Amino acid sequence: MGVLDQLRGDDTFPKLLVRNAGRFGERTAMREKEFGIWQSFSWREVHERVRDFALGLTALGMQRGDKVAIIGDNRPEWVWSEIAAQAAGGASVGLYQDSNLNEVLYVIDHCDAAFVVAEDQEQVDKILDMLDKLPKVKNVVFTDSRGLRNYTHPRLIAFEAVEAMGRELHAREPGRWAESVGRGRADDVAIICYTSGTTGFPKGAALSFKNLLSMALALHAVDPKLPGDEFVSFLPLAWIGEQMMSLSAALAVGFTVNFPEEPETVMENIREIGPNVMFAPPRIWENLTSTVQVKIMDTTPFKRLMYGLCMPVGYRVADLRFQKKPVPLGLRILYRLATWGLFRALKDRLGFTHLRSGSTGGAALGPDVFRFFHAMGVPLKQIYGQTEISGISCIHREDDIQFHTVGTPIPETEVRISERGEILSRSPAVFLGYYKNEEATREALADGWLHSGDAGYLAEDGHLVVIDRIKDVMQLADGTQFSPQFIENRLKFSPYVKEAVVVGKGRPFLTAMLCIDMGIVGKWAEKRRISYTTYTDLSAKGPVYDLVQKEVDQVNETLPAAARVRKFVLLYKELDADDEELTRTRKVRRAFVEDRYREVIDALYGGRGEVAIDTTIKYQDGRSARIQATLLVRELGPGKAA
Amino acid sequence: MPFLTVKDVFLHFRGVTALYDMSFQVQAGAIHAIIGPNGAGKTSMLNCISGVYRPQRGSIQLQDRDISRLSPSARTSLGIARTFQNIALFKGMTVLDNLLIGRHVHQHTGILGGGLFYGLGQKEEIAHRELVEDIIDFLEIQHIRKKVVGTLAYGLQKRVELARALALQPRLLLLDEPMAGMNAEEKEDMARFVLDINEDRGTTIVMIEHDMGVVMDVSSRVTVLNFGEKIADGTPEEVRQDRNVQDAYLGEQHETADM
Numbered sequence: 001m002g003v004l005d006q007l008r009g010d011d012t013f014p015k016l017l018v019r020n021a022g023r024f025g026e027r028t029a030m031r032e033k034e035f036g037i038w039q040s041f042s043w044r045e046v047h048e049r050v051r052d053f054a055l056g057l058t059a060l061g062m063q064r065g066d067k068v069a070i071i072g073d074n075r076p077e078w079v080w081s082e083i084a085a086q087a088a089g090g091a092s093v094g095l096y097q098d099s100n101l102n103e104v105l106y107v108i109d110h111c112d113a114a115f116v117v118a119e120d121q122e123q124v125d126k127i128l129d130m131l132d133k134l135p136k137v138k139n140v141v142f143t144d145s146r147g148l149r150n151y152t153h154p155r156l157i158a159f160e161a162v163e164a165m166g167r168e169l170h171a172r173e174p175g176r177w178a179e180s181v182g183r184g185r186a187d188d189v190a191i192i193c194y195t196s197g198t199t200g201f202p203k204g205a206a207l208s209f210k211n212l213l214s215m216a217l218a219l220h221a222v223d224p225k226l227p228g229d230e231f232v233s234f235l236p237l238a239w240i241g242e243q244m245m246s247l248s249a250a251l252a253v254g255f256t257v258n259f260p261e262e263p264e265t266v267m268e269n270i271r272e273i274g275p276n277v278m279f280a281p282p283r284i285w286e287n288l289t290s291t292v293q294v295k296i297m298d299t300t301p302f303k304r305l306m307y308g309l310c311m312p313v314g315y316r317v318a319d320l321r322f323q324k325k326p327v328p329l330g331l332r333i334l335y336r337l338a339t340w341g342l343f344r345a346l347k348d349r350l351g352f353t354h355l356r357s358g359s360t361g362g363a364a365l366g367p368d369v370f371r372f373f374h375a376m377g378v379p380l381k382q383i384y385g386q387t388e389i390s391g392i393s394c395i396h397r398e399d400d401i402q403f404h405t406v407g408t409p410i411p412e413t414e415v416r417i418s419e420r421g422e423i424l425s426r427s428p429a430v431f432l433g434y435y436k437n438e439e440a441t442r443e444a445l446a447d448g449w450l451h452s453g454d455a456g457y458l459a460e461d462g463h464l465v466v467i468d469r470i471k472d473v474m475q476l477a478d479g480t481q482f483s484p485q486f487i488e489n490r491l492k493f494s495p496y497v498k499e500a501v502v503v504g505k506g507r508p509f510l511t512a513m514l515c516i517d518m519g520i521v522g523k524w525a526e527k528r529r530i531s532y533t534t535y536t537d538l539s540a541k542g543p544v545y546d547l548v549q550k551e552v553d554q555v556n557e558t559l560p561a562a563a564r565v566r567k568f569v570l571l572y573k574e575l576d577a578d579d580e581e582l583t584r585t586r587k588v589r590r591a592f593v594e595d596r597y598r599e600v601i602d603a604l605y606g607g608r609g610e611v612a613i614d615t616t617i618k619y620q621d622g623r624s625a626r627i628q629a630t631l632l633v634r635e636l637g638p639g640k641a642a
Numbered sequence: 643m644p645f646l647t648v649k650d651v652f653l654h655f656r657g658v659t660a661l662y663d664m665s666f667q668v669q670a671g672a673i674h675a676i677i678g679p680n681g682a683g684k685t686s687m688l689n690c691i692s693g694v695y696r697p698q699r700g701s702i703q704l705q706d707r708d709i710s711r712l713s714p715s716a717r718t719s720l721g722i723a724r725t726f727q728n729i730a731l732f733k734g735m736t737v738l739d740n741l742l743i744g745r746h747v748h749q750h751t752g753i754l755g756g757g758l759f760y761g762l763g764q765k766e767e768i769a770h771r772e773l774v775e776d777i778i779d780f781l782e783i784q785h786i787r788k789k790v791v792g793t794l795a796y797g798l799q800k801r802v803e804l805a806r807a808l809a810l811q812p813r814l815l816l817l818d819e820p821m822a823g824m825n826a827e828e829k830e831d832m833a834r835f836v837l838d839i840n841e842d843r844g845t846t847i848v849m850i851e852h853d854m855g856v857v858m859d860v861s862s863r864v865t866v867l868n869f870g871e872k873i874a875d876g877t878p879e880e881v882r883q884d885r886n887v888q889d890a891y892l893g894e895q896h897e898t899a900d901m
Contacts, residue, residue: 035775036787146780147838264785 002428003217003412004186004210007252011186012209014050014087016251018181021047024227024254030076033261033269041076043254049076049163051177054084056166057115058180060139060157064089067111067192071095071104071126072119074233074259077143077159079246081117082191082237086209087181090114091189093204094238096584097123098577103202105130107194108137111204111435116140117159121147128153186210192435193240195387204435205387207240215390215429216248218410223357223381223395229255229276230354234266236584241361244391245279271351278358282365283586285358285380288350289369290495290520297523310342314375321374322401343376352378359383359395363587364466364486366493367403374401382406384466388450389413390429394464405463415464416449422470423456424449455483472590474505482510482563484590490558491565494551495520499575499582501593502565503601511604512568513597514548515539515575521547536629539570545634552636566636567604571597572613572629579617600631609633643705645670645846646814651690651700653683653870660686661697662870668814668863673840673847675857675878678867679890684850685727687867688816691848692724693717704814718747723812725803727819727850733792737783737802738774740791744809745770777808780842781835797828804835808843815839817849821856829853833860858882866890 004011010019020029021043029043041049057068068085070092072078082092093111095104097119104126108116116137118124124142128151131137142148143159170177190209194202225231233246250257255277260269267288270278296307317335320327327335347353358373361383373380384406385392393415396407409415413427430450433441444451455473456466467473468483475481484502491500491512498517504510516539524547525532532538548570556564575581581593594601603611611631616624644667653661661683668674676684689695691702693714701710709717731740749766778784781801786794791802800820807815820836821829833856839845851857857864857878864881866874873886881887 035772035779036784037775146842147834149841261784262782268785 004214012184013083013247013251014181014184017047017050017083020254028256030257032076032259050080050083052163052166053080054087055169055177056162057084057088059165059169062088062090062114066090066114067093068115069093069095069108069113070117071097071123073097073263074237076259078237086190091192093192096236096238101126105133106201108134111192112136114138118142120144124148191243193387203437203440206432206435207390208432211390211429211431212248213252215392216244216252218412219392221411225249225253225255225277227254230258230273231255231277232258232270232273232275234260240387240391241279274351274354276354276356278355280360281362282360285360285365285369289372306342310338311375313338315371318371318374346376364489370403386452388431388444389425393425402463405459405465408462417457421455423452423454476504477506477508480562490555496548496551501588503594507605509566510563512565513571513600514568515571536572536627539572540629545632549634567633569600569631569633572627573617603633644668645705647703649701651697653686653690653695653697659870664872666865666872666875668846668848670846671844672863673861675861675864676850677857677864682867683870684867685818688818688850692722692816718810721813723807723810724816725807725818725820729799729803731791731803736788736790737786738788740802740806741774741809742770744806747810774809777805781805797824812845815845815847819850821851821853836860
């Protein structure tokens with residue numbers, strides 16, 4: 001008996017949509033904020049739009065097995081296009097909306113997309129520019145006609161026009177839709193999810209409906225969602241995590257997915273919706289924490305007083321719960337008062353009043369952030385998984401949260417550790433393979449287990465602890481092992497440090513290149529009347545170095561003496577995905593960065609006190625600017641023994 | 643027939659002649675740039691069109707109608723809207739309220755009417771709000787809809803001012819240095835908005851701008867002023883080749899270089 005049995009044969013996204021349209025009818029399936037108002041779409045409407053678009057694609061010549069690439073911000077049309085592609089017998093391929101031309105070209109070409117659905121002029125321009133290099137693409141469909149009035153490309157067509165063709169086909173052949181949906185099988189490829197990959201070209205993980213739905217339902221069993229729950233979709237739909245929530249889980253359970261007005265209005269829109277379920281990477285939770293802390297600094301003395309009185313109560317209760325100890329009656333009464341005095345208002349401000357389940361995944365989240373949210377009564381859990389296992393394999397349980405772990409496996413999922421210390425997993429959610437890359441598939445699925453490439457261990461109570469990518473565990477010249485990412489994450493837990501790159505492979509000691517957080521350090525500098533002009537200027541200030549040094553010292557104290565950061569510099573610019581220094585999911589591309597900042601690294605190990613930088617940086621629009629700066633190298637003492 | 647005809651306009655302030663027998667025409671649907679060195683009379687010209695200044699001689703015609711004698715508000719009702727070199731918004735009010743004020747000229751229900759028949763006023767409000775929301779969407783300022791204007795960055799305030807001008811649903815839009823003081827990215831956005839307004843809404847645009855790159859890229863016709871006189875008029879390419887224009891711009895540079 002598997003979790004999929006509860007679907008009773010409605011085992012593809014299109015079949016579930018038809019089921020939900022019948023079961024929920026006029027209930028709201030999606031909302032999008034437009035023109036300042038939340039516009040609702042019922043399950044019946046969504047079903048009709050998807051049907052029309054799917055039949056429209058068929059009318060345009062889409063064959064079963066064809067791929068449809070989709071690029072754009074999170075909008076209902078994005079999700080409709082995906083389900084429509086699947087209903088027409090094909091698979092959907094999501095592209096990150098901020099991908100550059102080469103990435104877009106590679107993915108569309110590699111996945112053999114027959115159609116591209118692009119949101120607006122920005123995305124259409126990207127595709128049209130390269131259309132002669134994409135002979136397999138039959139049509140480019142756009143959803144927002146703004147600025148496209150004078151575009152007369154023969155292969156360009158409006159979303160509405162495709163829908164109209166679909167309506168015509170539906171009128172001519174009313175049985176076609178049911179037949180097309182009925183032919184879908186649980187083992188069909190539903191999506192091909194290109195993983196950002198810290199090296200080389202992205203790989204396309206092919207996932208079936210069975211993969212996606214079994215993961216969603218297994219997660220549902222331990223972290224339940226209810227029909228009628230509200231969810232805000234604001235992370236890239238090309239990412240497996242958002243696919244899992246906005247499609248797999250939403251369709252299987254039947255909750256409402258809300259799309260923000262613009263990427264800039266996400267936080268405001270979350271507050272308006274008051275979601276019951278939320279999934280976000282660490283940076284969102286970290287941003288929220290620092291926003292609250294910065295705003296408290298600026299607020300009225302009374303509010304600051306309340307914050308100062310109530311937060312410690314929250315922290316004490318949260319800590320007792322983490323340790324699974326009973327909360328004494330007196331403290332419980334105080335906590336109730338603090339809830340009335342502060343937490344209710346704070347949660348309302350953040351839009352978390354109704355939040356039943358918040359989760360974070362993708363990277364480590366600092367204990368301080370965990371404690372902060374648990375103190376105010378927001379149940380935040382860590383999750384762990386890969387694209388190749390449809391998103392998730394482990395999650396914290398409500399009453400069993402440990403900062404340094406990622407929880408225990410979800411139902412139908414086995415996790416074990418290989419001899420070299422790699423995390424392996426096995427479940428019905430494990431993917432079909434990489435699209436057109438059998439070698440990589442064989443490697444990933446050797447002896448029937450999914451090889452995560454992550455180093456980790458299972459704690460005695462069954463919790464999984466993730467250390468780092470196996471290939472990223474490195475050795476100093478004397479053979480001391482260290483995990484740069486582990487140290488970087490510790491450094492980044494400091495509000496002042498935005499990015500960190502730890503260097504040391506084959507070297508005598510560890511060093512770090514750090515990027516300050518302009519917003520927070522800037523505010524700090526203003527308070528101390530330290531004047532500055534640009535990011536480059538601010539990060540070269542002596543007092544800023546002193547500030548960051550304290551943070552590095554603190555991290556060093558938690559590290560073994562041999563694996564401490566001995567020197568650091570503050571970089572003159574932030575690391576940026578557009579400069580290929582970060583992946584689209586904001587992971588540092590280590591080899592690239594180490595090569596690019598070779599001079600800086602040489603200075604760190606060369607014993608020089610400073611390094612002069614003269615470089616050009618390129619902006620998104622292709623222009624470039626010259627930066628000249630002198631970076632200071634700060635040396636740290638050996639520190640107290642840990 | 644030209645959309646806007648400026649004929650022999652002469653404007654002086656106590657001995658200083660700002661515009662000397664200025665004549666040019668703006669075609670319907672054009673993006674018409676007015677350029678020239680500092681003090682050439684560009685803003686004075688725009689002020690004459692919008693009705694802030696009244697020239698001593700000459701006429702200004704909007705299509706077949708002479709508007710030379712009309713008050714600024716009457717010109718606004720005819721469909722002329724403008725933005726200012728220095729932002730002129732209500733700094734203490736929200737973006738939304740600033741835009742709704744832009745709709746004032748199209749508000750027909752008075753205090754009495756709105757008071758007695760609430761439904762009537764409400765219906766009108768909703769229609770106005772819808773139009774304003776359409777502009778907010780068009781100029782991509784959803785995220786600052788409820789922010790107080792004074793707290794916004796300069797580039798955004800410029801965009802809000804453009805939005806307020808659009809709320810008047812103008813047929814002729816006068817932009818006084820829409821890109822002044824902006825960074826490259828903001829300029830690029832603004833240029834795209836100007837083009838979109840012109841294309842999607844069919845609005846005729848007269849624009850003063852210093853950034854030659856922008857002028858050459860977006861405008862369909864350019865008029866060049868120098869010391870209150872028109873020294874050239876033509877397509878961007880023609881103007882670029884014009885001897886007088888080169889003298890007016892480069893000549894100045896030679897002088898400063900010599901000093």
